[in-house]
Amino acid sequence: MHITVIGAGAWGTALAIAAAGAHTVRLWARDAQQAASLQAQRVNARYLPGVPLPAALVCDGGDAAALAPTLAHTDLVVIATPMAGLRAWLQWLAAALPAAGRATTPVVWLCKGFERPQEDAAVGLLGHEIAAHVAPALRVGVLSGPSFAQEVAAGLPTALVAASLDAAVREALVAAFHGPTLRIYANDDIVGVEVGGAVKNVMAIATGLCDGLRLGHNARAALITRGLAEMTRLGLALGARADTFMGLSGLGDLVLTATGDLSRNRQVGLLLAQGMTLAQAVDSLGHVAEGVYSARTVARRAATLGVRMPITDAVVALLDGALQPREAVAWLMGRDPVAE
Numbered sequence: 001m002h003i004t005v006i007g008a009g010a011w012g013t014a015l016a017i018a019a020a021g022a023h024t025v026r027l028w029a030r031d032a033q034q035a036a037s038l039q040a041q042r043v044n045a046r047y048l049p050g051v052p053l054p055a056a057l058v059c060d061g062g063d064a065a066a067l068a069p070t071l072a073h074t075d076l077v078v079i080a081t082p083m084a085g086l087r088a089w090l091q092w093l094a095a096a097l098p099a100a101g102r103a104t105t106p107v108v109w110l111c112k113g114f115e116r117p118q119e120d121a122a123v124g125l126l127g128h129e130i131a132a133h134v135a136p137a138l139r140v141g142v143l144s145g146p147s148f149a150q151e152v153a154a155g156l157p158t159a160l161v162a163a164s165l166d167a168a169v170r171e172a173l174v175a176a177f178h179g180p181t182l183r184i185y186a187n188d189d190i191v192g193v194e195v196g197g198a199v200k201n202v203m204a205i206a207t208g209l210c211d212g213l214r215l216g217h218n219a220r221a222a223l224i225t226r227g228l229a230e231m232t233r234l235g236l237a238l239g240a241r242a243d244t245f246m247g248l249s250g251l252g253d254l255v256l257t258a259t260g261d262l263s264r265n266r267q268v269g270l271l272l273a274q275g276m277t278l279a280q281a282v283d284s285l286g287h288v289a290e291g292v293y294s295a296r297t298v299a300r301r302a303a304t305l306g307v308r309m310p311i312t313d314a315v316v317a318l319l320d321g322a323l324q325p326r327e328a329v330a331w332l333m334g335r336d337p338v339a340e
Ligand SMILES: NC(=O)C1=CN([C@@H]2O[C@H](COP(=O)(O)OP(=O)(O)OC[C@H]3O[C@@H](n4cnc5c(N)ncnc54)[C@H](O)[C@@H]3O)[C@@H](O)[C@H]2O)C=CC1
Pocket: 006, 007, 008, 009, 010, 011, 012, 029, 030, 047, 080, 081, 082, 083, 084, 085, 086, 088, 110, 111, 112, 113, 147, 148, 149, 150, 286, 287, 288, 290
């Protein structure tokens, strides 16, 4: 296959490395200078330091217009930007792929979260909702599941979920990435897979905070379990299937992100517990932490649907500066008892 990966951050680079052994892969950086340095130095020093890029991986870059000529030879487009870049790339591909004679080429994204609300909207959208608005004719899907980029790049065993309503998109993802160290499971519940990926980031902020405040293992287990309950309730209200939340993109990614110190969302919680402001915590990461931008939308969409999400509400209050870390814990613990 000829695969184009748009976005040369940690995750795009790791997956491009993983696929480069079996396929022809082009890693596209939006900055032509960054691309030239990747191509020359054979390492992504800014986003994935210490991991050599295989000789077969082509690094290229520039604006969207510069990418257009390559689309005629592309069998799969992987958008590896943060949520903030997804809408514009989908919009562009909706016109550029048909223009290149590739209208049916699958387009998938890797980002996990709700987009920040557009100017005219109160809440943000999940990836498949954005695609339905701006690129309804494209064949789309998402690759999700528990996967730290550094571990995938190192060839450590990892299992992911290829989610799409379109069987051809699921099959393209399996063909592109399934291999000796990566297992790709197919799922047609794209709503559940995307809700899991978005909400686990919010829960990882909460768990990082809990661990940073040294509240103990009991509290962490409680947060993960009640976080899974919140994620599932929101997902069901949005039309997902319950069993998806017991799978890799739900429980699997929640456990990984809430407990693994490689998680940037967990790091935000740990840094807030140390007394950093949100701006300081976000600046110190050097990578995107999607939970910071999704939390308010998760809370607002849940409220609109009548879904209780107290952990999410506490994270929002913390991010907004309305509660200090220990006040957020006291508020969560002080709520009236309810049935499990
Ligand atoms: N790093 C990881 O282990 C994993 C990350 N993800 C998700 O993948 C997405 C990307 O994450 P990372 O690669 O880790 O982020 P990162 O912060 O390492 O890199 C983001 C990259 O996207 C580029 N970018 C930003 N806006 C762009 C645009 N409009 N067009 C082209 N490039 C653009 C940046 O220049 C940067 O190279 C996030 O939504 C994250 O939640 C999912 C699974 C694993």
